[in-house]
Structure formats: structure tokens, C-alpha cells
Amino acid sequence: MNSPLHVEVLQKRESLASKDYIKEIVHSYLANFNTLNPGVTLKINELEENKSIKDHVESITLCDDEHVSEVAITECEFVYHVYKFDIFGVETDTMTDAASGEEIAAADIWALPTEEFHGLWESLIYDSKLKEETLRFVETAFEFADRRVDPNIISWNRVVLLHGPPGTGKTSFCRALAQKLAVRLGDKFPRVRLLEINAHGLFSKWFSESGKLVAKLFEHIREIVEDHSLLACVLVDEVESLAHARRSALAGLEPSDSIRAVNAILTQLDRLKRHPNALVLTTSNVTGAIDLAFVDRADIKRRIGPPSERAAYEILRGCCDEMMARGVVSPREQLFALRILEAVRFADTEGSRASLRLWAVAREAAAAQVSGRAMRRLPFLARALHTRGKPSLAQFIDALQTALQQQLSDARELKDDSLLPNCISCNH
Numbered sequence: 220m221n222s223p224l225h226v227e228v229l230q231k232r233e234s235l236a237s238k239d240y241i242k243e244i245v246h247s248y249l250a251n252f253n254t255l256n257p258g259v260t261l262k263i264n265e266l267e268e269n270k271s272i273k274d275h276v277e278s279i280t281l282c283d284d285e286h287v288s289e290v291a292i293t294e295c296e297f298v299y300h301v302y303k304f305d306i307f308g309v310e311t312d313t314m315t316d317a318a319s320g321e322e323i324a325a326a327d328i329w330a331l332p333t334e335e336f337h338g339l340w341e342s343l344i345y346d347s348k349l350k351e352e353t354l355r356f357v358e359t360a361f362e363f364a365d366r367r368v369d370p371n372i373i374s375w376n377r378v379v380l381l382h383g384p385p386g387t388g389k390t391s392f393c394r395a396l397a398q399k400l401a402v403r404l405g406d407k408f409p410r411v412r413l414l415e416i417n418a419h420g421l422f423s424k425w426f427s428e429s430g431k432l433v434a435k436l437f438e439h440i441r442e443i444v445e446d447h448s449l450l451a452c453v454l455v456d457e458v459e460s461l462a463h464a465r466r467s468a469l470a471g472l473e474p475s476d477s478i479r480a481v482n483a484i485l486t487q488l489d490r491l492k493r494h495p496n497a498l499v500l501t502t503s504n505v506t507g508a509i510d511l512a513f514v515d516r517a518d519i520k521r522r523i524g525p526p527s528e529r530a531a532y533e534i535l536r537g538c539c540d541e542m543m544a545r546g547v548v549s550p551r552e553q554l555f556a557l558r559i560l561e562a563v564r565f566a567d568t569e570g571s572r573a574s575l576r577l578w579a580v581a582r583e584a585a586a587a588q589v590s591g592r593a594m595r596r597l598p599f600l601a602r603a604l605h606t607r608g609k610p611s612l613a614q615f616i617d618a619l620q621t622a623l624q625q626q627l628s629d630a631r632e633l634k635d636d637s638l639l640p641n642c643i644s645c646n647h
């Protein structure tokens with residue numbers, strides 16, 4: 220049996236064609252290829268000769284759920300997802316404290332799919348099957364809800380917890396997942412919202428009426444989830460801060476309003492699980508146990524660590540490709556995918572030299588547990604501090620290596636000064 224290849228088609232904003240028509244034209248367009256590279260996004264530009272594709276399609280992404288290498292088109296069964304960006308963008312739900320008159324941002328509400336998160340999923344690179352597995356888990360949770368599987372017999376909660384050190388992409392992953400669901404589940408949920416709750420702000424000690432503010436916020440959220448054709452993804456970042464605030468409040472270190480607010484958030488999040496169209500996404504920087512019952516009940520709890528050497532190589536390779544595509548580094552040269560280097564057993568040839576050099580930098584960064592965030596900053600530092608004029612790829616990779624060395628020695632000094640643990644990986 221042919222394996223499915225998900226094809227995500229971004230339809231042009233001005234195109235009024237039906238999804239079926241778009242599927243049809245993309246299907247005949249793809250039939251012109253013999254093989255396809257999963258993980259690749261085909262951007263349709265002005266030079267495109269196929270007029271209907273040029274008029275209606277912005278880009279075509281071939282997703283790599285099951286496939287890791289090139290596939291013959293006769294071997295795969297295309298599953299199409301046609302979508303457009305939602306034009307509403309983001310709005311901030313603000314609230315005013317009655318006593319002080321101060322205003323806080325209670326939540327950011329994103330209408331998905333949004334242009335801001337386009338390509339975010341593809342930009343996150345993990346060695347494990349984290350992305351695929353999480354996506355499959357969430358799709359299964361919605362399938363169960365759809366088929367009304369009795370939760371008393373088979374238990375599932377639609378709560379996800381991602382934990383691990385700072386800068387490893389947890390928040391980005393949650394946003395990217397919500398965006399992915401908006402694209403993949405578009406037929407079931409024509410509208411999708413991502414609600415990012417500002418938990419810190421809500422129980423700030425300056426707010427005398429935090430409990431009421433939380434109630435008001437969730438009233439709004441409930442109005443949103445009442446519409447069953449809408450998928451609501453609720454994101455609570457750094458969920459351990461809720462547990463921490465509750466402990467401080469119990470110890471008398473925080474005003475009692477704050478404990479009411481924290482408890483209200485927890486109860487409300489727990490209630491959200493009853494809605495078949497709500498998904499709760501939480502992140503935490505602590506790896507140990509978080510004493511929150513609802514987190515305990517998360518169906519999927521995954522640790523996200525700093526990139527492995529393989530992931531580090533692909534992140535840095537993507538950065539170098541971008542530098543060459545934008546003309547910062549010139550001329551354009553090829554950097555091989557890791558599986559190609561592996562296939563030739565890392566043979567040192569003229570053509571593979573730059574890739575091997577980059578592989579050495581990636582291994583060093585991974586060994587030092589540099590976070591994904593810090594890794595993505597290295598090209599900027601390399602360009603700003605360690606190159607002049609228009610560097611060649613070889614010069615740029617050397618500069619990346621110098622930037623990495625400097626970053627590691629800065630982090631070591633910071634660690635010596637402050638005795639902070641893990642400051643290399645957290646890069647604060």
C-alpha cells in the first residue's frame with residue numbers, strides 16, 4: 220500500500236477558487252515530477268509557467284511525516300490540505316484592575332493559520348520523532364472526541380506538557396503545533412484560535428482583583444469554545460510559575476488574591492478539557508515534578524533538550540543556506556544533508572569540505588549543550604563580529620566556530636561569576 224504524503228497548499232489571499240479546484244491543479248502539477256523531496260516547500264514565483272498554479276497558489280509544502288528521503292511519486296498517496304491565512308492576525312485581551320486602574324495584557328489571541336507562524340514547524344529540528352508523534356497524538360485525541368469514545372473507558376485529556384531547559388523551542392513548538400492543526404484539521408475546524416495566557420500578569424501582586432480578572436478571561440475563553448466549529452488551543456507558558464505562586468501564597472509571601480487567581484486558572488483549565496474542541500498546551504522550564512494536578516493528567520509529557528549533533532548540523536546548515544540565499548555569504552555553495560554525508564562515510568573531498576567543517580562546529584555546539592535559541596544567534600554574531608566584506612562559505616563557517624568559542628567562554632565566565640548551573644545551555 221502506498222504511504223500517505225501530506226501536501227499543504229497555501230492558497231493566494233486573492234484567489235476565490237474552491238479547495239477542490241486547488242487540489243486538482245496541484246495534483247496535476249505534482250504529476251510532472253518523478254520524485255519528490257519530503258520536507259521541501261515549493262514557493263511559486265512570477266516565473267512559474269503553469270498559469271493556474273501561479274494565479275492561485277502561494278506555496279506547496281511536502282511534509283515529511285513518514286518519509287525521510289526522496290520518494291517516487293508513484294509510491295505515495297497525496298493527502299491534500301488547502302488553506303489560506305486568516306486575516307484577523309492577533310488581538311490582545313486586556314483587562315483593567317478596578318482598584319489601581321492599571322491595564323494588563325491577559326492573553327494574546329491568534330487567529331490561525333497566520334502568516335507569522337508560517338514555516339515555524341519546519342524550522343524546528345529535533346532528532347527524535349517529537350513533532351510527528353505529538354501531531355499524531357493530538358489528531359488521535361480529536362478522532363476519539365469525534366467518535367465519542369467514552370473517556371471513562373479510555374482516558375485521554377487533550378493536555379500536552381513540554382518541559383526542558385530554556386531556549387529549546389518549547390513555546391515555538393506549541394505555536395507551530397497549533398498552526399499545523401489549523402492547516403491539517405481545516406475541514407473539521409474552519410476557525411482556529413491560539414490563546415496565549417499571560418499567567419504572570421494575571422496574578423501579579425499589583426492586581427487586587429486577580430481572581431475576578433481570571434474569571435473574566437475564562438468567561439471570554441468559554442464563549443470562544445462554545446462554538447464547536449472552532450478549535451481553541453490554550454497555551455500556558457512556564458506553567459510551574461503557577462505552582463510556585465501558589466506555594467508562595469500559602470506561605471504568606473503573596474497576597475491572598477494571588478492564590479485565588481492561581482486556583483481559578485487551574486480550575487478553569489481543568490474545565491476546558493470537557494470541551495471536545497479545546498486543547499491545552501503547557502510548557503515548563505523545570506524538569507522535576509510540577510505539583511499541579513492538571514499537568515499530572517497530561518496525556519503527553521515530553522522533554523525537549525538542546526539540539527543533538529544531527530539537529531545542530533541541520534539548524535546551522537539552514538542558517539548558512541539562508542545567508543547564501545540572501546547574498547550575505549557568497550558565492551552560493553552546496554552544503555550536504557547529513558544523510559548524504561553519512562552515505563559517503565564523511566569522505567573528505569573538495570565538494571564535501573565545507574559540510575565537514577560545519578559538521579565539526581555542530582558537534583562542538585551539541586557537546587557543549589548549546590540551546591537552539593543560542594545556535595540560531597551564532598550566524599548573526601559570526602557576521603557582526605568575525606567577518607568583513609562578503610565572506611565565502613568557508614570563511615563564514617570559520618567565523619561561526621569563533622563565535623561559538625566566544626559564546627562558550629562568555630557562558631563559562633557568567634557561570635563562574637554567578638555560580639548559576641546550566642548557564643551554557645540556558646544562555647542567559
Ligand SMILES: Nc1ncnc2c1ncn2[C@@H]1O[C@H](COP(=O)(O)OP(=O)(O)OP(=O)(O)O)[C@@H](O)[C@H]1O
Nearest residue numbers: 342343344345385386387388389390391526591592
Ligand atoms: N530544536 C530547535 N530547532 C530549531 N530551532 C530551535 C530549536 N530549539 C530552539 N530553537 C529556536 O530558539 C528560539 C527560542 O525558542 P522558544 O522561545 O520557543 O524556546 P523555549 O524553550 O520556549 O524557551 P523559554 O523557556 O526561554 O521561553 C526559537 O526562535 C527557535 O527557532
